[in-house]
Amino acid sequence: MKNILSILTVALLLTGCAHRLEPGGAYYPPGQQADFALYAADAAYDLAYSTLDTVFKVERDNRAALFAISPNIKHALDDLRLRAWGVNVRWAHARQAYLANPVPSNLTALQEVLAHAQQLAVTAQAVIPNGGNP
């Protein structure tokens, strides 16, 4: 899983202009253009969020054991918990703005928040294996 999110960021950039959406779906409504960029951003954010969510849950479910191994694990993840939630709220607002007004500047704003979430996910997944040193 290490660095997979970085690879996926490249994948997102490489395929951002592709149009392989079946017409009639939520990302390609009738009478409108396909929005593969939004689909890719949503899928990538889902993956970044899932990574963060899994790391936080694994640590909480095994807190006593991991804290005994190194208190730094919890402390590093607590810092990431605060930052990740802030990013998650920013992402929700950015996506809301893009859905209301799907212009390039709003897509860029959404992708910037996505990149931040991916950075946090990469950092988070390294915390437990590295004993609390991301």
Add this chain to the structure above:
Amino acid sequence: MNSATIQLIMQGIAAAISAAPQVIAVANKAREFVAELFSARVITIEQQNKMMAHIGEMQAAALAGAKPPHWEVEPDPVP
């Protein structure tokens, strides 16, 4: 190797085993994501609608401030 060290190692192994299904779920999601982006197949209406609904729920939860319990910062455990 003393008993405390052995106990810590055993706890670490138990934690890893406990985490495995969750990690596998994320790995599967990553694999599906890569497959969808790089394969030539079309992303179906059903897949699109499922993604939109799922992400919409995540967005609504974030806007409502519905933070999962394991995202909360809690006090350190008492040894």
